[in-house]
Amino acid sequence: MATLPAGVSAADFNAAITKFKAAVGEKHVFTSDEDVALYRDAYSPMWGTPQELLASAAVAPDTVEQVQAIVRAANEHKIPLYPISTGKNVGYGGSAPNLHGSVVLDLKRMNRILEVDDRRGFALVEPGVAYFDLYRHIQEKKLKVWIDCPDPGWGSLIGNSLDHGVGYTFGAFRDHFGSHCGMEVVLPNGEIMRTGMGALPGAKSWQDYKYGFGPYVDGLFGQGNFGIVTKMGFWLMPEPEAYQSGYVSVPKRHDIIALVDHVNYLEHIGLIGQPNYSSPLGRAQRNEPDLRALVGKAGGPSDEELDRFGAAKGIPSWEVELQFYGPAKTVAANWEYARERIGASIPGSTFRDGHSYRFPMTDEQKAAVEHKVAVGIPAMSIFSIGARSELNPSPTDGHLWFAPIIPKTGEAILESQRAFAKVYQEFGLNVGGIFQTPATWIYRAFVMIVGMPVSRSNKEINAKSMAAFKRVVEVAAEHGWAEYRSPPAFADLVADSYSYNDHALRRFNEQLKDAVDPNGIIAAGRGGIWPRHLRGGRKA
Amino acid sequence: MKMRVLALFALMGIATTGFAAAPGKAQQIAEGEKLYKYWCSGCHGPGIGQNGAPYLPGETALRAKYKGAVPGLLHERTDLTPEFVKLFVRQGITIMPFFRKTEIDDQQLDAIAAYLTRNSKTK
Ligand SMILES: Cc1cc2nc3c(=O)[nH]c(=O)nc-3n(C[C@H](O)[C@H](O)[C@H](O)COP(=O)(O)OP(=O)(O)OC[C@H]3O[C@@H](n4cnc5c(N)ncnc54)[C@H](O)[C@@H]3O)c2cc1C
Numbered sequence: 001m002a003t004l005p006a007g008v009s010a011a012d013f014n015a016a017i018t019k020f021k022a023a024v025g026e027k028h029v030f031t032s033d034e035d036v037a038l039y040r041d042a043y044s045p046m047w048g049t050p051q052e053l054l055a056s057a058a059v060a061p062d063t064v065e066q067v068q069a070i071v072r073a074a075n076e077h078k079i080p081l082y083p084i085s086t087g088k089n090v091g092y093g094g095s096a097p098n099l100h101g102s103v104v105l106d107l108k109r110m111n112r113i114l115e116v117d118d119r120r121g122f123a124l125v126e127p128g129v130a131y132f133d134l135y136r137h138i139q140e141k142k143l144k145v146w147i148d149c150p151d152p153g154w155g156s157l158i159g160n161s162l163d164h165g166v167g168y169t170f171g172a173f174r175d176h177f178g179s180h181c182g183m184e185v186v187l188p189n190g191e192i193m194r195t196g197m198g199a200l201p202g203a204k205s206w207q208d209y210k211y212g213f214g215p216y217v218d219g220l221f222g223q224g225n226f227g228i229v230t231k232m233g234f235w236l237m238p239e240p241e242a243y244q245s246g247y248v249s250v251p252k253r254h255d256i257i258a259l260v261d262h263v264n265y266l267e268h269i270g271l272i273g274q275p276n277y278s279s280p281l282g283r284a285q286r287n288e289p290d291l292r293a294l295v296g297k298a299g300g301p302s303d304e305e306l307d308r309f310g311a312a313k314g315i316p317s318w319e320v321e322l323q324f325y326g327p328a329k330t331v332a333a334n335w336e337y338a339r340e341r342i343g344a345s346i347p348g349s350t351f352r353d354g355h356s357y358r359f360p361m362t363d364e365q366k367a368a369v370e371h372k373v374a375v376g377i378p379a380m381s382i383f384s385i386g387a388r389s390e391l392n393p394s395p396t397d398g399h400l401w402f403a404p405i406i407p408k409t410g411e412a413i414l415e416s417q418r419a420f421a422k423v424y425q426e427f428g429l430n431v432g433g434i435f436q437t438p439a440t441w442i443y444r445a446f447v448m449i450v451g452m453p454v455s456r457s458n459k460e461i462n463a464k465s466m467a468a469f470k471r472v473v474e475v476a477a478e479h480g481w482a483e484y485r486s487p488p489a490f491a492d493l494v495a496d497s498y499s500y501n502d503h504a505l506r507r508f509n510e511q512l513k514d515a516v517d518p519n520g521i522i523a524a525g526r527g528g529i530w531p532r533h534l535r536g537g538r539k540a
Numbered sequence: 541m542k543m544r545v546l547a548l549f550a551l552m553g554i555a556t557t558g559f560a561a562a563p564g565k566a567q568q569i570a571e572g573e574k575l576y577k578y579w580c581s582g583c584h585g586p587g588i589g590q591n592g593a594p595y596l597p598g599e600t601a602l603r604a605k606y607k608g609a610v611p612g613l614l615h616e617r618t619d620l621t622p623e624f625v626k627l628f629v630r631q632g633i634t635i636m637p638f639f640r641k642t643e644i645d646d647q648q649l650d651a652i653a654a655y656l657t658r659n660s661k662t663k
Pocket of ligand 1: 089094127157158160161523
């Protein structure tokens with residue numbers, strides 16, 4: 001056995017493993033090096049170094065009772081557990097723990113779809129249910145609801161939402177934690193708790209009303225370490241009649257400010273789903289050597305220089321794809337309204353129609369949709385970005401997501417582009433830059449996400465990405481921005497930037513942690529929250 | 541039960557090597573095809589990719605790697621061996637991570653390998 005949790009004796013570890021085997025069956029406890037290696041984070045920036053965060057073993061229950069038995073045994077022997085649902089959190093830590101030597105509690109086998117109601121619009125699922133599974137179920141039963149999926153469809157509704165994951169349709173559904181309703185949790189003492197209306201025996205509305213009565217505690221289980229979620233409800237969107245997208249382009253750098261305000265209005269009043277911003281001028285760099293030279297000049301180009309270049313070539317600075325869902329009539333009218341509103345306000349703005357679909361779609365029609373998640377179809381095509389291709393003949397072995405939240409304004413986009421680009425340039429990383437547009441999954445904020453390269457064979461690449469990551473977190477904090485989610489290697493650093501009033505929030509969380517999980521057995525370090533006996537080892 | 545049936549199929553497969561796939565082998569291949577479609581075809585199946593990519597990422601990658609020497613779609617290949625298939629599933633490659641045994645267990649991996657090597661000249 002290569003790895004033992006720190007401070008745990010071999011005798012205790014072996015005794016716990018014996019109890020885990022008794023609970024779930026020998027076949028579902030993994031202790032061989034070969035099996036445990038499959039829990040490594042495939043995108044770890046610490047791959048193959050002494051700092052890599054490794055599991056000591058894994059145990060895979062099939063029922064809630066088995067989860068309880070595992071938690072009780074872990075408490076008895078003080079074994080740190082790290083729960084995963086489908087374990088596909090690559091870029092944010094994969095299936096590896098925050099605390100080296102933890103036993104991964106792999107919930108993949110608990111994969112039952114317990115209920116889907118297409119009249120009230122919800123699903124109740126277990127942790128191992130992947131987006132692909134729920135989609136198939138809905139299709140087979142011809143239910144009239146859509147799932148809001150993250151880009152990769154192989155992840156789970158529960159794991160994704162518990163990491164505050166995000167998707168692609170309407171704002172209310174894109175926030176996957178925000179659109180959950182009701183949880184069942186195995187607490188660190190092995191007890192089962194249901195939240196919201198689920199606390200009412202015989203409740204008829206567990207998946208309809210979130211808050212029940214009293215404080216709303218669900219938030220503790222997202223990016224937290226207060227329990228193991230064994231069931232969760234999610235609200236689903238009704239299948240609309242039609243989808244139409246339309247593209248709006250604006251010529252100048254500073255037009256992004258008015259553009260974002262209009263698009264925010266359209267979105268917050270409920271007329272559009274996710275807006276997709278991009279930069280035609282940024283894309284033009286590939287074929288415009290003069291533009292590349294301008295961008296690469298010492299100190300970078302001014303906004304006026306870029307505007308002059310764009311005007312001379314007829315290339316707009318910014319574009320946004322607006323996505324309309326609903327009855328065919330109102331979708332068309334809403335697109336017309338958006339054109340009128342933006343056209344009257346931003347000189348030089350131009351418009352073109354995008355895709356148009358009617359639902360339900362045939363299999364052939366679905367196959368022809370490029371961004372399937374925009375119409376609620378889980379897919380894996382996002383890996384087109386990053387996979388080996390003619391343009392990318394030497395792909396990396398993954399990436400670290402740096403995902404800072406900035407305000408939903410054009411000013412914040414322009415400011416953060418330059419602030420982050422400076423750091424990336426300093427470290428020689430080919431990410432971000434002055435044409436970067438925000439990810440817009442989160443309803444009320446932007447995320448200026450970049451993927452920093454990692455390698456399983458070249459430790460220098462990893463060292464550079466880690467150093468850049470550390471620096472960019474600091475730069476973000478200086479500007480009042482911080483990450484919404486983090487790979488375990490940086491969880492302490494990120495948590496450290498949320499330091500208002502001498503870390504009052506973290507101190508509060510850790511007070512709760514001590515009360516709820518005194519032995520610190522659940523996901524130590526997740527969310528930057530450590531049990532008392534491990535606080536000295538904090539990385540930040 | 542499942543174990544015994546599979547063992548039986550394996551025996552039958554061995555007994556008929558060199559002939560058309562035996563029923564046991566055929567069943568394993570059919571099972572492998574189902575598993576392949578579930579676990580692999582999201583990237584390695586036919587279909588379009590994102591950002592204008594004409595193929596899904598797995599096919600794009602293998603086309604770029606082999607430059608037409610072998611088909612870009614794994615299920616059309618005739619040069620794969622079971623060991624080769626298993627190596628990539630358990631070790632991953634570039635941005636493709638490896639798969640845990642709770643996702644694809646060893647028997648299921650054998651079935652996927654059987655499916656992908658069903659037309660292989662070297663087995
Ligand atoms: C190319 C690419 C694109 C991506 N696109 C997106 C995207 O569009 N949107 C997005 O959100 N993410 C995206 N991701 C990140 C990630 O792949 C997904 O969020 C994925 O769904 C997370 O994996 P999972 O669902 O298997 O969760 P898991 O890995 O199972 O869980 C994530 C974490 O949540 C906690 N957890 C899980 N289950 C439980 C439980 N039952 N109880 C308590 N704690 C638990 C654990 O700490 C775990 O590590 C992307 C990644 C890549 C590489």
